[in-house]
Amino acid sequence: MTLLVAGIALVNTGDKTGPSAHGQRPAAASGTRSEPTTDSRAGARAAAARIAERLGGTEMMDNEARRRLFTEIAAPALRQKIIAEHDDAYDAEFFAQIGLSPQGKPPAGTEFISRTEASSGTVTHYQAQQRATVEVPCTGIIGLKGPDVHEPPEASQFTMTITLIWHRGEWRFTESKQT
Template sequence: MSLGDDTGQTRTRMPERGGDPYGGARRGGRSSSRSMVTVVGVVVLLIAAIAFANRGSGDSATEEGGAAGASPTSAATAPSGEKPVDAKAAGIPSGFAHDRQGAESAAANYAVVLVSADILKTARRTEIVRQVFVSDKQASLEERFDKAYTKEFLSNLGLDENGNAAANSPYVSRTMPIGTKVTSYSDTTAAVEVWCTGVFGTAGEKTTNPVTSDWFTMSLQLHWADDDWKVDSFSQKDGPAPVPGDDKASNAEEMAKAVQEYGGFTYAR
């Protein structure tokens, strides 16, 4: 897969609106919107060259739900009541079970951290890469991230050189898994799709990129290493997305307060 193919698109579609709901300047059009939200999709482009690297590994994989093309059973994301993990490393859930359910839980939790505001912060990004990815991909990924997240790039998002937002304009990128599906599984590898929704943007009074929402599906190739599931590669695509509702948009103060007061979850199958 080359860096120029179209399998890694995500968070690049913004609603066509005439004005900013936070009362700031008018949005600069589709091209400027794309430049802002590219940050949460750039991870996909950076590792597109190694995506699905293990598909030809020769492991004996089986399909979830039977024959190819068959719909997954309702048990694919039915709650089991089992806790996903008992520990965290670098603030990220770790120690997932060595089975299908453990792979699903790992994929859901990794989807959250890989499309988060933390990936923009230099120190935090290093922790994420070393905790989430297989060891032989870590060094190259860190180098690529450092080259991508330049001071100028971050400044265009309203962030400083360390990826931190201004006190009154918090940057938001939070992902919520809706469901998971195992598409292949063996004792050493697993392919899991995670259907997600999320919110992203800047919660500031004068921002031209207010917090909005999107829907996407992340496909993760996992490898069992160091007694845990680790990411070998992943990609994203838009949707499936429901018909938009008619909810009234919150103002900047309400959005910023919600981001600061409501924490995230540890996701299990």
């Protein structure tokens, strides 16, 4: 799961072994109260799309922001495991592969671009008040921009399969896969 999310960033470079780095979007994910989701197929689709966009965001490059994200969206029973897996995946080696410092920061004078737009997905599995799996088509853009950057950010299309559980009135993230 972690390498899949992590691999989104490397789709454009041809290396599919590192962490995700597609776009951040301020839309609420399941686990926030600003956009509640319902225990329905439509609610699961909406939650999965918001989560896919957040997993592809620049906040994944910042240790504290990434941990806050998973604290917000992950199923409580899996939260620490998910955080640890992603902390391991988002390491200095991965950051170097996408042009960032060992701390996940862009070089001076550049900006790291990472955005994902998710379409309404297809629910492939649904059990009311229990579990849902949603295939979410996404378009992402990733790269560095700045005066000395010679390669523009690149776009890619991919599908994230997001698995959710229904927990205390909302959909919570348990895992993802990317194709």
